[in-house]
Amino acid sequence: MSGTSNETARRIAMLRDMARIRAFEREAVAAMRSGEAPGVVHPSIGQEGVAVGVCANLRRADRITSTHRGHGHAIAKGADARAMMLELHGRAGGSCGGKGGSMHIADFAVGMLGANGVVGAGIPIACGAAQAIRLTKEDAIVACFFGDGAVNRGPFLEGMNWAALYRLPVLFVCEDNGFAAFTRNSAVTAGGGPAVRAEACGVPATVVDGEDVLAVDAVAADLIGRIRAGAGPQFLHAKCYRWEGHTGTDAAAYRPAEEAQAARGRDAIRRLAAVLEAEGVAGAEIIGIEAQAAAEMASHRAAALAAPWPDPGAAYTDVQDAGAPA
Amino acid sequence: MTRMTFAEAARRALAAEMRRDPLVWALGEDLVQGGIFGQYRGLADEFGTERIVSTPISESTIMGAGLGAALCGTRPVIEMRIADFTLCAMDELVSQIAKVRYMFGGQGRASLVVRMPQGMWRNSAAQHSQCLEAWLTHIPGLVVAAPGTPADAAGLLVAAIRSDDPVVLMEPKNLWTAEGDVPDDVAPIPFGVARHAASGDALTVVTWSATVPVVEQAARESGVACDVFDLRSLWPWDEAAVIASARRTGRLLVVHEAVTVSGFGAEVVARVVEGVGPGGLRGVERLGAPRAPVPFSPALEDAMRISPARVAAAMKRVATT
Numbered sequence: 001m002s003g004t005s006n007e008t009a010r011r012i013a014m015l016r017d018m019a020r021i022r023a024f025e026r027e028a029v030a031a032m033r034s035g036e037a038p039g040v041v042h043p044s045i046g047q048e049g050v051a052v053g054v055c056a057n058l059r060r061a062d063r064i065t066s067t068h069r070g071h072g073h074a075i076a077k078g079a080d081a082r083a084m085m086l087e088l089h090g091r092a093g094g095s096c097g098g099k100g101g102s103m104h105i106a107d108f109a110v111g112m113l114g115a116n117g118v119v120g121a122g123i124p125i126a127c128g129a130a131q132a133i134r135l136t137k138e139d140a141i142v143a144c145f146f147g148d149g150a151v152n153r154g155p156f157l158e159g160m161n162w163a164a165l166y167r168l169p170v171l172f173v174c175e176d177n178g179f180a181a182f183t184r185n186s187a188v189t190a191g192g193g194p195a196v197r198a199e200a201c202g203v204p205a206t207v208v209d210g211e212d213v214l215a216v217d218a219v220a221a222d223l224i225g226r227i228r229a230g231a232g233p234q235f236l237h238a239k240c241y242r243w244e245g246h247t248g249t250d251a252a253a254y255r256p257a258e259e260a261q262a263a264r265g266r267d268a269i270r271r272l273a274a275v276l277e278a279e280g281v282a283g284a285e286i287i288g289i290e291a292q293a294a295a296e297m298a299s300h301r302a303a304a305l306a307a308p309w310p311d312p313g314a315a316y317t318d319v320q321d322a323g324a325p326a
Numbered sequence: 327m328t329r330m331t332f333a334e335a336a337r338r339a340l341a342a343e344m345r346r347d348p349l350v351w352a353l354g355e356d357l358v359q360g361g362i363f364g365q366y367r368g369l370a371d372e373f374g375t376e377r378i379v380s381t382p383i384s385e386s387t388i389m390g391a392g393l394g395a396a397l398c399g400t401r402p403v404i405e406m407r408i409a410d411f412t413l414c415a416m417d418e419l420v421s422q423i424a425k426v427r428y429m430f431g432g433q434g435r436a437s438l439v440v441r442m443p444q445g446m447w448r449n450s451a452a453q454h455s456q457c458l459e460a461w462l463t464h465i466p467g468l469v470v471a472a473p474g475t476p477a478d479a480a481g482l483l484v485a486a487i488r489s490d491d492p493v494v495l496m497e498p499k500n501l502w503t504a505e506g507d508v509p510d511d512v513a514p515i516p517f518g519v520a521r522h523a524a525s526g527d528a529l530t531v532v533t534w535s536a537t538v539p540v541v542e543q544a545a546r547e548s549g550v551a552c553d554v555f556d557l558r559s560l561w562p563w564d565e566a567a568v569i570a571s572a573r574r575t576g577r578l579l580v581v582h583e584a585v586t587v588s589g590f591g592a593e594v595v596a597r598v599v600e601g602v603g604p605g606g607l608r609g610v611e612r613l614g615a616p617r618a619p620v621p622f623s624p625a626l627e628d629a630m631r632i633s634p635a636r637v638a639a640a641m642k643r644v645a646t647t
Contacts, residue, residue: 065394095430096431099428106430108434116422118421121417124390126394127390127394128402129394131400132399135395135400158384159387162381162387317432318432321489323562
């Protein structure tokens with residue numbers, strides 16, 4: 001470890017988190033492609049700067065809601081990555097005991113209230129979480145992640161109005177990777193975009209380069225500071241790019257290869273690494289951080305493959321107390 | 327015991343629960359103004375507008391915010407105004423609330439109540455009169471309750487609020503002003519325990535919600551010795567009591583306001599047949615609505631309405647087959 005300032009140490013931690021997310025996603029995609037992880041994963045490679053830049057400003061007591069592309073949010077909030085990898089593989093010991101999978105990862109111990117398989121569904125949930133926090137006088141806020149596709153759903157409009165109306169402590173994070181599944185979102189979205197829509201409901205909006213984690217961190221720090229001070233909801237429109245397809249096996253043939261290649265040139269991890277090197281952090285230390293992240297996630301994947309399947313009886317537990325399955 | 331309306335019984339029960347537990351709160355349209363049936367009257371004065379929350383007409387967020395609030399440790403009472411409006415919040419109810427506990431491996435519970443007054447009421451026509459209980463009994467994760475008396479309106483609401491499960495409470499709009507005796511100290515009514523409304527050996531009759539007083543009147547007037555069960559909750563429901571009765575009487579009539587086709591009566595009949603065996607019933611009938619929307623005109627609505635006379639006729643038919 002180089003002798004560093006607190007600020008540099010904090011940036012190194014952000015680099016580590018981004019590297020861990022990317023390594024997790026690479027293992028998840030490989031596991032999906034090989035069939036070792038059943039079902040579907042929606043990788044967030046290229047979007048790590050948004051998750052990490054926001055969550056670097058959250059405390060453990062703060063809550064987040066997430067999306068189908070939610071591995072990065074969970075890891076950035078401090079979720080147990082090993083349990084997540086087991087969950088992706090449907091194994092006992094997974095975050096949800098193998099009953100949720102990639103799209104339903106939750107880790108309530110760190111305030112991660114759940115990924116969601118329905119676009120925009122986390123928005124009302126985040127509003128209610130913030131209302132409960134206020135009612136119980138908890139010192140916490142809610143960060144609500146959703147994609148650009150969500151701005152065309154009704155709950156987006158409802159939630160913006162609702163949060164502004166009750167001045168709720170929510171940071172809405174529109175993680176705009178440009179694509180709503182296979183469709184370029186600009187091709188199906190009229191008007192001035194997410195920030196304009198949020199402001200129309202009275203939620204102040206800020207646009208940020210989501211591929212610059214330090215920019216996201218700075219803006220998130222400001223917005224979250226306002227929310228904690230009682231200013232009500234804030235909206236962060238973070239522009240980024242989804243390097244992979246919609247899922248781990250989608251080749252994304254609907255977009256030019258050069259566009260995806262260009263996004264790799266704006267890589268949030270490499271950009272932060274360059275800043276750190278300019279600040280005097282040794283290249284070897286950065287390589288070490290990335291290697292350690294890769295080793296950690298490879299080890300989790302190996303652990304997942306070795307983990308037992310859930311007891312079949314677990315298929316019938318945690319349904320409900322009254323009238324539970326016979 | 328005090329005689330009061332269905333709405334007043336429900337109002338007092340919620341007030342008592344809110345006094346007992348500061349984590350209980352309610353959200354929905356026009357609640358500060360008392361709710362459209364007066365079932366929240368005066369509660370904002372006592373509990374303030376942070377616990378009796380009037381919301382925008384935003385059904386998805388009324389429902390979804392209730393879930394988020396439950397996941398953060400409070401016990402929300404979600405008011406949908408009428409059951410038909412729940413259709414604007416079905417994702418939040420069916421794919422979120424009903425499933426979070428399961429999907430997250432038990433990490434979170436949706437301990438909340440969804441109140442959705444349902445059924446015919448004062449010629450409200452096709453979009454404000456539906457009985458959709460069968461949709462919701464089909465959804466794993468949900469408890470579904472449907473009170474038919476003021477006492478049960480109170481007791482089931484108390485049970486719903488204290489339940490750790492998400493509970494859908496389908497209150498019959500047509501009975502808000504019906505009167506009945508209500509205990510001064512309301513105890514929770516356990517889900518899955520029917521109210522044995524009348525005893526008889528000739529015919530087992532099963533009903534719930536708005537048709538409860540209709541069936542009770544018909545049982546008195548029909549001259550048939552009916553064994554009447556007001557199910558009170560539809561999931562779970564009191565299969566054991568109904569099957570035992572049907573085994574004894576050998577005849578079964580199910581009465582509900584909802585459309586008969588794929589209605590919950592079909593489930594009741596199927597389970598009773600499984601319970602008593604294929605030859606165990608000499609007579610069986612379901613009496614519900616035709617597969618048509620509810621019309622507006624009183625002349626048309628009354629034609630579709632389940633009346634005591636229609637129920638009594640069905641009782642006689644089934645008892646004598």
